[in-house]
Amino acid sequence: MRKRFALVGAAVATLVLSLLTVAPAHAAAGFTVANGRLLDANGNDFVMRGVNHAHTWYADRTTQALKDIKATGANTVRVVLSSGDRWTLNTASDVANVISQCKANKLICVLEVHDTTGYQEQSGAVTLARAVEYWKSVQSALAGQEKYVILNIGNEPWGNTGYTGWTQATKDAITSLRAAGFQHTIMVDAPNWGQDWAFTMRDNAASVFAADPQRNTVFSIHMYGVFDTAAEIDDYLNRFVTAKLPIVVGEFGNDHSDGNPDEDTIFATTQSLKLGYLAWSWSGNGGGVEYLDMVTGFNAAQLTTWGQRAINGANGIKATSREASVYGGGGDPTDTTPPSTPGTPSASGVTSTGATLSWTASTDNVGVSGYDVVRVNGTTETAAASTATTTAxxxxxxxxxxxxxAVYARDAAGNRSTRSSTVNVTTQAGGGGPASCAVTYKLAGQWQGGFQGDVKIANTGTAAVNGWTLRWTWANGQTVSQSWGATTTQSGATLSATNVSYTGSIPVNGSVSFGFIGSWNGANSAPTAFTLNGAACTTA
Incomplete structure (x- = not known):
């Protein structure tokens, strides 16, 4: 049985989130976060529209419940699990079965551990660290499911006592999951029984996001009695959007013992901002909050007042949900706004047979899902490359x-921008690239979580290099945050460094150097293999 407590405490002065330029998400096998938006495995913007289901207490109802939830038009279901500390353990085989049923119903599966609810205030509640151990114990069920599963570490992982500990505990939980090899998008719930009335999550979200080495974390706010006015709802959600930090309403209802939430504004604001929401809950509530059932007795034919509002009302599930593109669904067909025009591309790493193009990113009301590079010949265009990044x-x-x-941008609804200005690229004479090269990689300094690297490229060939791209692959998941002497981009563990104007030419027997600041976690071994314009280099 799920129990909630009224919130206590005086109003806290508003602290403004620092504006944050969010790095592109670490390449993953499934969902990613980019520019404050949640993207599915195909790079399409994904807006959750769904329902919570209390699987751990009603496992015998799950098969039919998921079918019925899908029938509402929902694209996501948030599933309650137990680590075995407060309720019956959901084993790896049980979790695998839940995921299989989510996929069979073409639902994205948000899995959460409920035993953390109200830690330090509710008897028996466990820590986020304990939840991490549970996730490790069922990792076999989640491996390879990154396209379909989002990992919600723990439900409402702090009450109203000691909640300032949420920030460091959440950072530690995220880094522990990444160190254990989890590649999923991670969702984190707010403290204060999920409602963050003290703004702990809001004011520390940027640092928590930065603690994820994959930059693939989504924040979840639960909106009950604390959010009883439009001003509170709009202010909270817009602060995350302005800071380009991903936020969803992971739970909410139309009434509660701690106050009457403004559900109409929750529906309207999440729709206008293209943010996800997950209504609490399908059926089975007790302890005085039975009014939060969306259907009576798990009977889909008996919608409650709350169920009718959430499913069929204005900005509700039926009107706004779009199936994830990994299941064949598309973007929002009502969105007709194209992305802005990409910046004029520039060329580097030109060889006799190819080149690397880079351009300034476009913007879009729901996020850019990708770019199409075309080769232009008069009025004829030929597809040359397609990418989710700003290089190709x-x-x-x-x-x-x-x-x-030239380059076009596109969004999840299929809208395409106007074409960028063009760039002319003249390939090198036959051969292209250096005949040989040598790379010296040095660790100039290292500190907890960070380091400085210096790289020297020597041309040991017989022809000058004019324009270059150096690539290597990290062994320990390091990431680069800034550089000088080169422009760096990263896709997964592979880093690409492209010359800037003053380092583009490397004469025979000459060399150029560049440096960077990076982050590391656990180990920081040097790369052992480098390519320059596609040609392998020796290490010096």
Missing amino acids: TVSGLTASTTYTF
Whole structure:
């Protein structure tokens, strides 16, 4: 049985979130976060529209409940699990079965551990660290399911006592999961029984997001009695959007013992901001909050007042939900706003057969899902590359030939921007790239969680290099946050460093250098293999 407590405490002065330029999400096998938006495995913007289901107490109802939840039009279900500390353990085989049923119903599965609810205030509640151990114990069920599963570490993992400990405990839980090999998008619930009335999550969200080495964390606020006015709802959600930090309403209802939430504003604001929401809950509530049932007795034919509002009301599930594209669904068909025009591309790493193009990102009302690079010949366009990042490598070109390229941006609804201005690229004479090269990689300094690297590229070939891209792959998941002497981009563990204007030329027997600041966790071994414009280099 799920029990809630009224919130206590005086109003806390508003602290403004620092504006944050969020780094592109670490490449993953499934969901990612980019520019404050949640993207599915196909790079499409994904807005949760769904329902919570109390599986751990009603496992015998789950098969039919998921079918019925899907029938509402929902694209997501948040599933209650237990680590075995307060309720019956949900084993790895049980979790695997839940995931299988979510997939069979084409639902994205948000899995949460409920035993953390009200830690330090409710008897028996466990820590986030304990929840992490549970996730490790069922990791076999989650491996390879990153396209379909979001890992919600623990439900409402602090009450109103000691809640300032939430920040460090959440950072530690995220880094522990990453160190254990979890590649999933992680969701974190707010303290104060999920409602964050003290703004602990709001004011520390940027640092928590930065603690995730994959930058793939989503924040979840639970909106009950604390959020009883439109001003409170709008202010809270807009602060995350302004800071480009991903936020969803992970639980909410139309009434509660701690106050009457403004559900109409929750529906309207999440829709206008294109933010996800998950209504609490399908059925089975007790302890005086039975009014939060969306259907009576798990009977989909008996919608309650709350169920009718959440499913069929204005901005409700039926009107606004779009199935995840990993199941074949598309973006919001009502969205007709195209992305802004990408910046004019620039070329680097030009060889006799290819080049790397880079451009300034576009913007879009629900997020850019990708870019199309085209080769232009008069009025004719030929597809050259497609990418979710602002760089692309074009290949298969002919030596000593001039080509013209341009870029389009697209969003999840299929809208395409106007074409960027063009860039002319003249390939090198036959051979392309250096005949040979040598790379010296040095660790200039290291501190807890961070380090400085210096790289020297020597041209040991017989022809000058004019424009270059150096690539290597990290062994320990390091990431680069800033650089000088080169422009760096990262896709997964692979880093690409492209010359800037003053480092583009490397004469025969000459060299250039660049440096960077990076982060590390656990180990910081040096890369052992480098390529320059696609040619392997020796290490010096």
